[in-house]
Amino acid sequence: MIEVLPKEKITAKLLTRHELVQSKKYKWSCFVCDYKKDGRVFVYNNLSTQLYQIENGEVVFEKDRLYTAAELMENESLKQLAMDYFLVEEDQNEDEAYEQLIELVIAMYGKREKGYSSYTILPTTACNARCFYCFEKGMEIVTMSDDTVKATIDYILKTKRNGKITLSWFGGEPLVRADIIDRICSALRESGVEFVSNLTTNGSLITPALVQRMKDEWKLNYVQITVDGDQAEYDRRKAYVSPQGSG
Ligand code: SF4
Secondary structure, three states, rough: EEEOOOOHHHHHHOOOOOOOOOEEEHHHHHHOHHHHEOOEEEEEOOOOOEEEEEEOOOOOOOOOOEEEEHHHHHHHHHHHHHHOOOEOOOOOOHHHHHHHHHHHHHHHHHOOOOOOEEEEEEEOOOOOOOOOOOOOOOOOOEEEOHHHHHHHHHHHHHHHHOOOEEEOOOOOHHHHHHHHHHHHHHHHHHHOOOOEEEEEEEOOOOHHHHHHHHHOOOEEEEEEOOOOOHHHHHHHHHOOOOOOEEE
């Protein structure tokens, strides 16, 4: 097994070696996902940003499987993954553990900068273009549910620093679900949050009316639009369709 990306610096300080308890069973953390690329298999921990490449089937990622501590100890790769919090105790409440970690980060680093100053938000991974070079090609299309929208607003309110924050809208094509951007911006405004935002977009869904909303309600101060060539080349590369998940 190869460590491709290490833990992010702050979480590395807090998530030190996870000791295994003989009497416990272990599950894959809800923060872990697997993916395959060019015949290679990877597991990624969204909490720590650590990424491992699995070699020769030494570990099989079975989301619902439980392991005894003995099983983990017998397999060097599984043991390493468990020590790095890819596997956690079966009875662990990971929502609570996450909240505690955030509070700890804010408490420890509060003197320098209390809370986050920027958030990157993907309202949807759906897109109305089909660029051959898209890095999300083949990935499942996911759009924020009502609960996720609400949880995102709560999360920002709970973790933001004092003063102005920045929201970065990303996708997929974020404008496929401009309504979600509206809802998040409107809730933050109602809560008195000062913010500006920026947007990465293919630009195809921008209309004069939307520009006004972007300016007045989303407080957009920066837009990155991909231009793939002249009109003919652009149309060929984008191959626009109606997106799935556009709600
Ligand atoms: S516009 Fe962006 S998200 Fe959409 S298909 Fe092209 S690269 Fe992918």
